[in-house]
Amino acid sequence: MSLSDRLLAFGWPIPLAVLLLLQLGTGSGAIVTDHDRVVTCYISTWAVYRTGTASYNLDSFDATLCTHAIYAFAGLDEQKNAIKSLDAWQDLKDNYGKGGYERLVSMRASNPHLKVLLAIGGWNEGSEKYSNLAADPERRQAFVKNALEFIKQYGFDGLDLDWEYPTQRGGKPVDRENFVALVRELSQAFRKSNLLLTSAIGAGKDTIDAAYDVKTLSKYLDFLHIMSYDYNGSWNGRIGPNAPLTSKDLLNVEYSIEHLLELGAPASKLVMGLPFYGRTFVSTVAKARLGDEANTEGFPGPATKENGFMGYNEVCDELKRNPDDWTLAWDTAAAEMVATKSNGTASQVIVYDNTRSIANKVRFAVRQKLAGLMVWSVDTDDFNGLCAPEMDTYVDFGDRDKVALAIPAPVNGKYPLLKTISNAILVAQDELTQENVIPSEPDEVPAPGGTGSGPSGAGSKLVGPVSGAVVGMLLFVVTAIRYV
Ligand SMILES: *[C@@H]1O[C@H](CO)[C@@H](O)[C@H](O)[C@H]1NC(C)=O
Numbered sequence: 001m002s003l004s005d006r007l008l009a010f011g012w013p014i015p016l017a018v019l020l021l022l023q024l025g026t027g028s029g030a031i032v033t034d035h036d037r038v039v040t041c042y043i044s045t046w047a048v049y050r051t052g053t054a055s056y057n058l059d060s061f062d063a064t065l066c067t068h069a070i071y072a073f074a075g076l077d078e079q080k081n082a083i084k085s086l087d088a089w090q091d092l093k094d095n096y097g098k099g100g101y102e103r104l105v106s107m108r109a110s111n112p113h114l115k116v117l118l119a120i121g122g123w124n125e126g127s128e129k130y131s132n133l134a135a136d137p138e139r140r141q142a143f144v145k146n147a148l149e150f151i152k153q154y155g156f157d158g159l160d161l162d163w164e165y166p167t168q169r170g171g172k173p174v175d176r177e178n179f180v181a182l183v184r185e186l187s188q189a190f191r192k193s194n195l196l197l198t199s200a201i202g203a204g205k206d207t208i209d210a211a212y213d214v215k216t217l218s219k220y221l222d223f224l225h226i227m228s229y230d231y232n233g234s235w236n237g238r239i240g241p242n243a244p245l246t247s248k249d250l251l252n253v254e255y256s257i258e259h260l261l262e263l264g265a266p267a268s269k270l271v272m273g274l275p276f277y278g279r280t281f282v283s284t285v286a287k288a289r290l291g292d293e294a295n296t297e298g299f300p301g302p303a304t305k306e307n308g309f310m311g312y313n314e315v316c317d318e319l320k321r322n323p324d325d326w327t328l329a330w331d332t333a334a335a336e337m338v339a340t341k342s343n344g345t346a347s348q349v350i351v352y353d354n355t356r357s358i359a360n361k362v363r364f365a366v367r368q369k370l371a372g373l374m375v376w377s378v379d380t381d382d383f384n385g386l387c388a389p390e391m392d393t394y395v396d397f398g399d400r401d402k403v404a405l406a407i408p409a410p411v412n413g414k415y416p417l418l419k420t421i422s423n424a425i426l427v428a429q430d431e432l433t434q435e436n437v438i439p440s441e442p443d444e445v446p447a448p449g450g451t452g453s454g455p456s457g458a459g460s461k462l463v464g465p466v467s468g469a470v471v472g473m474l475l476f477v478v479t480a481i482r483y484v
C-alpha cells in the first residue's frame with residue numbers, strides 16, 4: 001500500500017494529503033532529524049593529509065546527515081594516565097594550530113541535534129598499553145579523572161573507547177574483566193556530568209567471546225558501535241567480502257548482531273557499522289571471483305595509499321574514469337559489489353559497499369530495531385559528489401505484493417552513502433509498518449501461519465469511498481515531482 005493510500009485510508013482530507021505528499025516528494029532527501037535512529041559518523045581526521053580531492057577538511061563535514069560525530073583518534077599518555085592529542089597541529093589551537101577539536105564541537109551551534117565525541121585508541125594505538133592501564137586500579141582512577149577533564153575542556157559531548165581489542169594483539173585474558181572495570185568507573189563519572197560513554201566493539205565471534213562481557217558492558221555504555229566490517233581481506237590469501245550481510249559461516253554482519261543480542265546487548269544500544277570502503281585483492285586467477293586465491297597484499301587506492309584498502313570515493317572515481325576496465329557483479333549473499341579487472345593471466349578485485357549494500361544493511365538494522373547505524377568513515381564517502389548517482393539502491397526492497405513503498409529519488413551530489421542511510425531508514429520503517437498493518441486489517445483473513453499471502457489488490461480495499469482514479473492521479477503527481 002502506498003503512502004497516499006494510507007493517508008486516504010486514515011481519512012485525511014485530499015488537499016492536506018496532497019500537500020503532505022508534495023513536501024515529501026520535493027526534498028533533496030531525508031536528513032537525520034526526519035527519523036529517530038542514530039547515525040554515528042566517524043571522521044578519520046588524518047584524511048586531511050590525503051592528496052587532491054581526497055583530502056578531507058573538517059569544513060566538509062555535513063552535520064545534517066549525522067546525529068553523532070566522532071573525532072578519531074586521540075591516544076593514551078601512559079605517563080600521565082590521560083588522553084593525548086596524536087596530532088597537536090590539527091587538533092589543538094596552541095601555536096597557531098588548526099583547532100580541529102573546537103571546530104568540530106562548534107558545529108553544534110547551527111546543528112542542535114548533533115553530539116560530538118572524541119575517540120581514543122584505534123588500530124595503530126595497539127592493545128597493550130590499554131591492557132596495562134585497565135589492569136591497574138590506581139591508574140584507572142587517574143585516567144577517569146583526567147579523561148573527564150579533557151572531554152570537558154574541549155567541550156565534547158562524550159568519549160568513545162576504541163581499544164582494539166581487549167585480550168587480543170598483545171592483550172591478556174584478564175582484559176575482559178578489566179575492561180568492564182574501566183568502563184564502569186568511567187561511566188559513573190561521565191553520567192554525573194551528563195556526558196556520553198560509548199565504545200567501538202569488534203565484530204568477529206572469536207573477538208566478541210574473548211574480549212567482551214557484553215551484558216555488563218551494555219549496562220554502562222550508552223552505545224556499542226559494532227565494527228561489522230573487515231571480516232575478509234587480502235590477509236586471508238583469498239578473495240572474500242569485507243562486510244558480508246550473510247554468509248555460509250559465522251563471519252557476517254547478521255550473525256555478529258544476532259550474537260550480541262543473544263549475549264544480552266539491548267537492541268536500543270546497538271549501533272551497526274557500515275564500511276565506506278572496500279577491500280582489494282590481486283589474484284593470479286584470470287576473471288577471479290569470491291573464494292579464489294589471492295596474494296596477501298592487495299593493491300592500494302591512489303589517495304589512501306594502503307595495500308588492500310580502497311575508499312568508496314576512490315572506487316567510484318576509478319569506475320568513472322575507466323568503466324570499460326571493470327566488470328561489476330552484485331553478490332546477493334554478501335549484499336556487496338564485486339568489481340573485477342582482468343587481463344587474461346591475472347585479476348584485480350575490489351569488494352565494496354555501494355548504496356544498494358547500505359540500503360540492505362540499514363533494512364536489517366531497522367528490522368532488528370537497533371539504535372541505528374555507524375559509519376567508518378565519512379571521509380571516504382564521495383563527499384565531493386564527483387561520481388554518478390546509482391540507480392538500483394532499493395531494488396531488493398518490498399515484496400511488491402505486500403507493500404507499496406515510496407522509493408526516494410536516486411541520491412546525487414555529495415555524500416551518496418551517508419544520504420542513503422537516512423533515506424533507507426525511512427523506507428525500511430515504512431516497509432515494516434505496512435507489513436505489520438496489512439495482516440491486521442479487519443476485512444482481510446491472514447493465511448494460516450503466515451503474514452505474507454494477502455491478495456495483491458488488498459490495498460485498494462482500504463481506500464473506501466475515494467476512487468482509484470484519484471489515487472492514481474495523486475501517485476502520478478508525486479512520482480513526477482520526485483524526479484524533478
Ligand atoms: C572470509 O574469511 C574467513 C577466514 O578468515 C573464511 O572462513 C570465510 O570463508 C571467508 N568468507 C568468504 C565468503 O570467502
Ligand SMILES: *[C@@H]1O[C@H](CO)[C@@H](O)[C@H](O)[C@H]1NC(C)=O
Binds near residue numbers: 345
Ligand atoms: C595483468 O594484471 C596483473 C594484476 O593487475 C598485473 O600485475 C600484470 O602486470 C598484468 N599483465 C599484463 C601483461 O598486463
